[in-house]
Amino acid sequence: MDAVDFLDLEPLLTEEEKMIRDTCRRFVGDRVMPGIEKWFEAAEFPVEVATELGSLGLLGMHLSGYGCAGTNAVSYGLACLELEAGDAGFRSFVSVQGSLAMWPIWKYGSEEQKQEWLPRMAAGEAIGCFGLTEPDFGSDPAGMRTSAKKNGSDWVLNGNKLWITNGGIADVAIVWARTDEGVRGFLVPRNTKGFTTRDIHRKLSLRASVTSELILDNCRLPADAVLPGVTGMKGPLSCLSEARFGIVWGVMGSARACYECALEYSKTRIAFDKPIGSFQLTQEKLVNMMLEINKGLLLALHLGRKKDDGNLAPQQVSFGKLNNVREALAIAREARTILGANGVTLEYPVIRHANNLESVLTYEGTSEIHTLILGQAITGLNAFA
Amino acid sequence: MNIVVCVKHIPDPNIPGELEGGRLKRSGVQGVLDPGDEFGVETGLQLKEAHGGEVTLVSMGPPTAMEAIRRGLSMGADKGLLVSDDALQGACALVTARVLAAAIKKSGPFDLVIAGVESTDGYTGTMPSTLAELLDVPQVTFVKRLDSADGTIRADRQTAEGYQVVESPLPALITVTAGVNSPRYASFKGIMAAKKKPVDNLSIGDLGLSSEEVTSMQQIASVGSAEARKAGEVIEDDGTGAQRVAEFLKEAKVI
Ligand SMILES: Cc1cc2nc3c(=O)[nH]c(=O)nc-3n(C[C@H](O)[C@H](O)[C@H](O)COP(=O)(O)OP(=O)(O)OC[C@H]3O[C@@H](n4cnc5c(N)ncnc54)[C@H](O)[C@@H]3O)c2cc1C
Numbered sequence: 001m002d003a004v005d006f007l008d009l010e011p012l013l014t015e016e017e018k019m020i021r022d023t024c025r026r027f028v029g030d031r032v033m034p035g036i037e038k039w040f041e042a043a044e045f046p047v048e049v050a051t052e053l054g055s056l057g058l059l060g061m062h063l064s065g066y067g068c069a070g071t072n073a074v075s076y077g078l079a080c081l082e083l084e085a086g087d088a089g090f091r092s093f094v095s096v097q098g099s100l101a102m103w104p105i106w107k108y109g110s111e112e113q114k115q116e117w118l119p120r121m122a123a124g125e126a127i128g129c130f131g132l133t134e135p136d137f138g139s140d141p142a143g144m145r146t147s148a149k150k151n152g153s154d155w156v157l158n159g160n161k162l163w164i165t166n167g168g169i170a171d172v173a174i175v176w177a178r179t180d181e182g183v184r185g186f187l188v189p190r191n192t193k194g195f196t197t198r199d200i201h202r203k204l205s206l207r208a209s210v211t212s213e214l215i216l217d218n219c220r221l222p223a224d225a226v227l228p229g230v231t232g233m234k235g236p237l238s239c240l241s242e243a244r245f246g247i248v249w250g251v252m253g254s255a256r257a258c259y260e261c262a263l264e265y266s267k268t269r270i271a272f273d274k275p276i277g278s279f280q281l282t283q284e285k286l287v288n289m290m291l292e293i294n295k296g297l298l299l300a301l302h303l304g305r306k307k308d309d310g311n312l313a314p315q316q317v318s319f320g321k322l323n324n325v326r327e328a329l330a331i332a333r334e335a336r337t338i339l340g341a342n343g344v345t346l347e348y349p350v351i352r353h354a355n356n357l358e359s360v361l362t363y364e365g366t367s368e369i370h371t372l373i374l375g376q377a378i379t380g381l382n383a384f385a
Numbered sequence: 386m387n388i389v390v391c392v393k394h395i396p397d398p399n400i401p402g403e404l405e406g407g408r409l410k411r412s413g414v415q416g417v418l419d420p421g422d423e424f425g426v427e428t429g430l431q432l433k434e435a436h437g438g439e440v441t442l443v444s445m446g447p448p449t450a451m452e453a454i455r456r457g458l459s460m461g462a463d464k465g466l467l468v469s470d471d472a473l474q475g476a477c478a479l480v481t482a483r484v485l486a487a488a489i490k491k492s493g494p495f496d497l498v499i500a501g502v503e504s505t506d507g508y509t510g511t512m513p514s515t516l517a518e519l520l521d522v523p524q525v526t527f528v529k530r531l532d533s534a535d536g537t538i539r540a541d542r543q544t545a546e547g548y549q550v551v552e553s554p555l556p557a558l559i560t561v562t563a564g565v566n567s568p569r570y571a572s573f574k575g576i577m578a579a580k581k582k583p584v585d586n587l588s589i590g591d592l593g594l595s596s597e598e599v600t601s602m603q604q605i606a607s608v609g610s611a612e613a614r615k616a617g618e619v620i621e622d623d624g625t626g627a628q629r630v631a632e633f634l635k636e637a638k639v640i
Contacts, residue, residue, distance in 0.1 A: 015452070015455065016576055016577070016580065019456065019571065019576050020573055020576055023459075023570050023571050023572075023573070026570065027570060055572060056572055056573065057572040057573030057574045057575075057576075058573065069573035069574045069576075069577055070574075071573055071576075071577060075573070
């Protein structure tokens with residue numbers, strides 16, 4: 001029996017999906033693993049990797065045209081999984097670039113906006129970020145204060161966005177702001193007057209990822225900076241549904257890395273003259289991890305096939321995000337106990353994944369918010385407020 | 386420049402191999418494009434990028450060997466040709482060379498044939514030289530660096546002592562070492578495009594080879610495990626250490 005792919009899910013993937021996954025796994029082994037401890041410790045994202053991710057085809061891989069690879073959703077999920085088995089910081093970079101920055105341009109942008117940004121973003125030559133959350137509005141982004149007002153044919157933006165992944169390294173920010181017609185998305189290029197960013201330091205989670213504040217101070221944009229294709233909260237929320245789909249898969253990568261590490265450790269670490277893997281308590285932990293990883297992957301694959309068939313509901317993505325992040329975090333914490341004291345050092349990947357998953361639990365809709373979404377879906381009653 | 390790259394589908398070398406009737410077990414085993422052949426594919430792609438033309442992948446193997454061709458196509462090769470035939474099971478290096486020579490001739494005129502120095506499963510290293518003879522072209526083996534211009538190639542050829550600089554007219558055959566380049570990743574776009582690239586499936590009949598020509602000449606007399614490596618000798622320095630190291634090296638004919 002395969003200790004990881006216990007249910008033999010491999011035959012459920014196409015040749016192409018396997019090849020994409022294997023290529024991504026190899027890239028992670030070559031380019032992420034050798035540096036990740038250093039980057040995590042130094043709290044930096046190696047920006048130079050962006051073009052490598054681009055030439056591999058990872059950025060906006062599930063979009064078609066404009067230099068994008070045009071893969072299916074399952075392939076995108078598998079790539080997220082392999083990246084996050086390296087580090088959630090890399091997966092976050094790719095999620096934000098592909099699903100939160102490129103996707104809205106691809107979906108709601110004008111032809112000129114697509115031509116201007118998508119090919120360079122697919123190549124990793126231009127980096128994007130997604131500014132929705134504000135200092136006072138996270139779970140209820142509809143309350144946002146950032147505003148865009150018409151001035152002649154221009155737009156003038158004012159407000160602050162906080163906790164923005166890739167903010168400080170972005171060449172273009174997708175900023176969501178309230179207008180007289182409702183919430184709209186704006187493309188804000190880096191050197192626009194009145195637009196600055198400030199990186200957030202001293203994060204103890206997702207350290208190999210840049211998180212920043214965006215400051216819009218009478219930031220003047222031309223009329224064609226607005227995304228023409230969408231008005232209202234549906235805009236940002238549809239982006240989040242895209243990115244969350246990748247998280248459903250990604251976190252199973254963190255979980256797998258922790259499980260593999262703990263399994264190996266349990267066979268070699270001796271206590272009371274025996275490998276600790278021979279104790280029933282350790283076996284129970286390992287078996288529970290293995291069960292949840294296999295179940296989580298089945299769930300991810302099911303959602304992926306539905307997405308490719310075009311009949312995946314956002315509430316089903318919430319189901320996946322809630323379940324798989326919860327289980328991945330439990331697996332990371334349990335794996336840490338198996339490693340004993342070694343579990344708290346960066347010599348092993350487990351505490352890094354466990355810490356990263358705390359961010360993943362919160363961003364893209366907290367576990368509480370996804371619980372309420374599901375609660376509303378089954379009762380028909382709104383418990384948000 | 387039309388380039389043919391020989392590619393082999395082999396059992397994943399990262400998984401310990403099993404024997405089956407004196408031969409390496411191949412069916413039902415996870416297979417990969419021979420890592421040594423990735424250098425050949427990369428060499429072909431770089432030449433194509435510099436001089437134009439086409440890269441054709443040629444392989445002999447069971448239908449599953451298509452996986453190796455698809456990988457090469459994902460890296461950027463243009464088309465593939467797979468020779469599959471039940472009669473070729475357990476083919477020796479000579480038969481393999483005959484089949485590949487016939488397939489290469491059938492695929493059209495070529496300027497350069499590229500192969501790895503040896504396969505990562507069989508390790509005979511005789512197939513490429515045989516193939517060059519059958520194709521009646523000059524061969525430059527163990528290439529670790531390659532230039533090409535105006536119908537010739539100029540190669541640094543790895544030897545035990547150093548390297549030789551060898552020039553050859555085209556068409557020719559070369560074998561490339563693992564040091565020649567660093568193979569690119571198959572990009573996702575390449576993987577998506579690969580399934581639309583043309584691949585020919587041929588049998589022995591299509592190549593006009595007789596059954597004698599594809600009968601293995603080689604027989605396996607016996608198979609045994611390699612001798613286990615002995616622990617090294619530790620020399621503790623009691624004042625004569627340097628001398629004993631020197632004696633050891635002299636005995637090994639290093640100095
Ligand atoms: C590393 C990192 C990267 C991020 N990247 C981005 C990004 O790129 N772009 C972006 O726009 N945002 C980003 N975020 C922000 C993230 O999406 C928000 O943090 C998240 O939406 C939660 O908002 P909040 O932090 O304001 O928490 P709050 O909304 O203040 O929530 C605090 C707690 O209250 C709970 N809560 C809130 N409302 C309810 C309710 N009605 N019922 C029950 N419980 C409730 C929450 O679940 C949570 O437990 C990032 C965050 C992190 C940590």
